[in-house]
Amino acid sequence: MRVLLTTRVHKTALAVLLLSFASAYAWWVLLAYRAARFAARSDRGGLQRAIALEPGNAEYYDLLGTHLFYAAQDLTSSITQYKTAASLNPYVARYWLDLARAYLTAGDVAQVRASLAHAVAVDPRTPDVLWEAANDYLVIGATDEALPYVRTVLQNDPSRTSTALNLCWRMIGDVNLMMAQALPRHSGVYLAFVKMLVDRDEGAAAAQVWSSLLSLRQKVPAESAFPYVQYLIQRHEVASATAAWRALPGIAPNMQQYMPSDSNLIVNGQFAEDFLNAGFDWRYQAIPHVKVTLDEGRHDGQRSVAVAFDGDSVNQTGIHQLVALEPDTRYEFSAWVRTDNLLGVAGPRLAIQDAYGTDTFFRTDSLSGTTPWNELKAEFTTPHDASLGVLRIAVPGTTHVGGTLWITDLRLTKLPAKS
Amino acid sequence: MAVPESNWRREPRIFETRSFPHSAPHARVAARILLLGITVLLMFAVLALGATQQWAVFALEAGAVFLLVFWGAQQVWSQCLEVVSSPLYLPGLLFGALVTLQLVLRLSAYRYASTVEAQRLAAFAILFFLVVQVSRTAANVRLLGWMVTVFGSAVAMFSLVQSLTFNGRIYWVWQTVDLGVELVYGPYVNHAHYSGLMEMLTPFPLVLAISEFLPRPVRVLCGFAAALMGATIFLSKSRGGIIAFLLELVLLGMFIAL
Numbered sequence: 267m268r269v270l271l272t273t274r275v276h277k278t279a280l281a282v283l284l285l286s287f288a289s290a291y292a293w294w295v296l297l298a299y300r301a302a303r304f305a306a307r308s309d310r311g312g313l314q315r316a317i318a319l320e321p322g323n324a325e326y327y328d329l330l331g332t333h334l335f336y337a338a339q340d341l342t343s344s345i346t347q348y349k350t351a352a353s354l355n356p357y358v359a360r361y362w363l364d365l366a367r368a369y370l371t372a373g374d375v376a377q378v379r380a381s382l383a384h385a386v387a388v389d390p391r392t393p394d395v396l397w398e399a400a401n402d403y404l405v406i407g408a409t410d411e412a413l414p415y416v417r418t419v420l421q422n423d424p425s426r427t428s429t430a431l432n433l434c435w436r437m438i439g440d441v442n443l444m445m446a447q448a449l450p451r452h453s454g455v456y457l458a459f460v461k462m463l464v465d466r467d468e469g470a471a472a473a474q475v476w477s478s479l480l481s482l483r484q485k486v487p488a489e490s491a492f493p494y495v496q497y498l499i500q501r502h503e504v505a506s507a508t509a510a511w512r513a514l515p516g517i518a519p520n521m522q523q524y525m526p527s528d529s530n531l532i533v534n535g536q537f538a539e540d541f542l543n544a545g546f547d548w549r550y551q552a553i554p555h556v557k558v559t560l561d562e563g564r565h566d567g568q569r570s571v572a573v574a575f576d577g578d579s580v581n582q583t584g585i586h587q588l589v590a591l592e593p594d595t596r597y598e599f600s601a602w603v604r605t606d607n608l609l610g611v612a613g614p615r616l617a618i619q620d621a622y623g624t625d626t627f628f629r630t631d632s633l634s635g636t637t638p639w640n641e642l643k644a645e646f647t648t649p650h651d652a653s654l655g656v657l658r659i660a661v662p663g664t665t666h667v668g669g670t671l672w673i674t675d676l677r678l679t680k681l682p683a684k685s
Numbered sequence: 686m687a688v689p690e691s692n693w694r695r696e697p698r699i700f701e702t703r704s705f706p707h708s709a710p711h712a713r714v715a716a717r718i719l720l721l722g723i724t725v726l727l728m729f730a731v732l733a734l735g736a737t738q739q740w741a742v743f744a745l746e747a748g749a750v751f752l753l754v755f756w757g758a759q760q761v762w763s764q765c766l767e768v769v770s771s772p773l774y775l776p777g778l779l780f781g782a783l784v785t786l787q788l789v790l791r792l793s794a795y796r797y798a799s800t801v802e803a804q805r806l807a808a809f810a811i812l813f814f815l816v817v818q819v820s821r822t823a824a825n826v827r828l829l830g831w832m833v834t835v836f837g838s839a840v841a842m843f844s845l846v847q848s849l850t851f852n853g854r855i856y857w858v859w860q861t862v863d864l865g866v867e868l869v870y871g872p873y874v875n876h877a878h879y880s881g882l883m884e885m886l887t888p889f890p891l892v893l894a895i896s897e898f899l900p901r902p903v904r905v906l907c908g909f910a911a912a913l914m915g916a917t918i919f920l921s922k923s924r925g926g927i928i929a930f931l932l933e934l935v936l937l938g939m940f941i942a943l
Contacts, residue, residue, distance in 0.1 A: 270764065270765050271764045287753075288751075291807060292747060295743055299740070302740075322796055324797065354797065357794060
C-alpha cells in the first residue's frame with residue numbers, strides 16, 4: 267500500500283498520528299518503569315508513589331501492607347492494604363496468606379479462616395501455599411483443616427517432610443490422628459516419621475508407625491530401616507528388634523539373605539553377602555594394625571573372612587555380630603578356621619559375650635601357629651538373664667599379634683533342653 | 686524525488702514507471718539502519734536475561750516505539766507512506782482486537798496484568814510490523830539472516846561455556862533468586878525460554894547450510910552454527926524444547942522433500 271505524502275497536510279497528519287501514538291505509548295511504559303523503580307525502594311513513600319502511578323497493581327498494595335505490618339507495625343493499615351491487593355487480584359494466594367497472617371496477629375480467627383480458605387481455593391496444589399495455610403490453621407487450633415494440607419505437602423514436597431512431621435507431632439502428638447489424616451500412604455514418609463519418633467525416644471508411637479509401615483507393603487531401602495532396629499536394641503527390646511529385623515524382607519526383599527534361621531542363628535555366617543554393618547548382621551569398625559577382608563580363598567566352596575594382624579599391639583579385631591539368645595538355653599556353636607603364622611602371647615579367639623553385660627557365655631581356645639582348615643565346636647548354656655549375645659573375634663587383653671586368621675561357616679543352633 | 690499530486694491522480698502510468706521510494710538511496714540506508722536497530726533491540730532483549738526485569742522491559746518497549754517513530758520520519762522524509770502487507774497481519778490484528786475487547790469490556794480476571802501484557806504485545810506488534818517493512822529487499826533479508834546466525838551461534842557458544850563453568854550466576858555475575866540454578870541456561874533463568882529462542886534462531890543457519898547459492902565453506906560454517914545451536918537445545922534439558930526442535934526438523938525435511 268502506498269500513499270503519497272505530497273502536501274504539508276499529509277505529512278503533518280502522519281507525523282502527528284505517529285507522534286501521538288508514540289508519546290502515549292512511551293508515557294504508558296515510562297509510568298510502569300517509574301512505578302517499578304519507586305517500589306524497588308521498599309519504603310513507605312516509594313510504595314505509596316508506586317501505587318499512585320499504578321493504582322491497579324495489586325503487588326504494590328501487598329508490598330506496602332507487608333511494610334506496614336513489619337516495619338511500621340501498623341496492623342490496621344496493613345490489613346487495609348492486603349485487602350486491597352486481594353480484591354484487585356483475588357487469584358494470588360500470597361495476598362490471602364498475608365491477609366490471614368495480619369488477621370492472625372489481630373486475633374480475628376474468623377477472618378483468618380476466611381482468608382486461608384481463599385488462599386487454598388485459588389492455589390490448592392502448591393506445597394508452599396498449603397504449608398503456610400496448614401501452619402496458620404494449626405496455630406488457631408483448626409487441626410481438622412490443617413492436616414489434609416499437611417498430607418498434600420508431604421505428598422509433594424519431600425524437603426518439608428521432617429519439618430512437617432515435627433510440627434504436627436508437637437501440635438497434635440497423636441500417632442493415630444496423624445496417620446489417619448496427615449500422612450500420605452507412602453513408605454518414605456512413614457520411615458521419616460519412625461525416625462523422628464526414635465530421635466524423640468517415643469518408643470510406643472514408633473512401634474505403631476513401624477507396624478503401619480509394614481502393612482503398607484511398599485519397598486524401601488533396607489538401610490533406612492536400620493536405625494529403628496538399632497533403637498530397639500539400645501532399649502534392650504531384643505524381641506521387638508528381632509521381630510523388626512525378621513519383618514524387613516517384606517519391605518526390602520534384598521534383606522532375605524540376612525535372616526537368621528532355626529538351623530543357624532548367625533546371620534551371613536558364610537560371608538556370602540556384604541556386611542551391612544547394622545542390625546543383626548556383621549558389624550565392622552576399622553582398627554589399627556588389623557586388616558579385615560572378605561577372602562575368596564574358600565573353605566568348602568564358601569567365602570571366608572580374613573583377619574590379618576601386623577604384629578603390633580591390639581585389643582580387638584573390630585568385627586562382631588549381635589545374636590538374639592534365649593535365657594537358660596543350650597546352644598551349639600561351630601566355625602571353620604585356618605591360621606597362617608599366627609603369633610602372639612595370647613592369640614585371637616572366638617567368643618560370645620553378653621551384649622548388655624560383661625559375662626562371656628563361651629570362648630574358644632586361643633588360635634595360633636599355622637593350621638589348615640579345621641572345625642571348632644563348643645556348647646554353652648545361657649544364664650537366666652541372657653537376651654542378646656555378641657559374637658566377637660576377640661583378642662584377650664592388649665597384646666601383640668601377628669599373622670592371619672581365616673574364619674567361615676559360623677553356626678549357632680539351639681539345642682534341646684537336657685531332661 | 687517528489688511526485689506531483691497531479692501526476693499521481695491523472696497519470697498513473699507515469700507514476701508506475703518511476704522508481705519506488707524504498708529503492709531511493711536514502712530509503713535504503715534508512716531501512717538498513719532500521720533493520721540494525723531492530724536486530725540490536727532484539728539481541729539486547731535476549732542478553733538482558735530475556736527482558737524479564739522492569740528496566741529491560743522498559744528499554745525494549747521504548748526502543749520499539751523509537752524505531753517506529755524513526756520509520757515514520759523516514760516515510761515523511763521520502764514523501765510516501767509505503768506499507769508492505771503481510772498475511773500474518775490478519776491473525777495479529779484479530780488477536781489485538783481480542784485483547785482490546787477484553788480490556789474495554791473489563792472481561793479480564795486481573796485488569797492490571799492484562800494491561801501490562803497488552804503493553805508488551807504492542808511492542809512486539811511494532812517490531813513485527815517494522816521487520817516486515819524492512820524485509821522487502823533480498824539484501825536486507827540476507828543481512829537479517831546473517832546477523833541472526835552470528836548472534837545465535839555466539840549465544841549458543843556462550844551458553845555452552847557457561848554451563849560447563851557454571852558458578853550459579855548468569856554471566857558468572859548475576860545471582861538468580863527463587864528458581865533453582867539447575868533451571869538456568871544461557872542468559873535465561875528458565876532453560877525452556879532458552880530452548881524457545883534457539884528453536885526460532887536455528888532454522889536460519891540451517892537453511893543457509895542447505896542453500897545452493899552459498900559457497901561450500903560458508904555452508905559448512907552455517908551447518909556448524911546450526912549444529913551448535915541445535916545441540917544446546919538438548920543440553921538445556923528442556924523436554925518441550927527438544928520435542929519442538931525435532932518437529933521443526935521433520936517439517937523442514939518435508940518442505941525440502943516437496
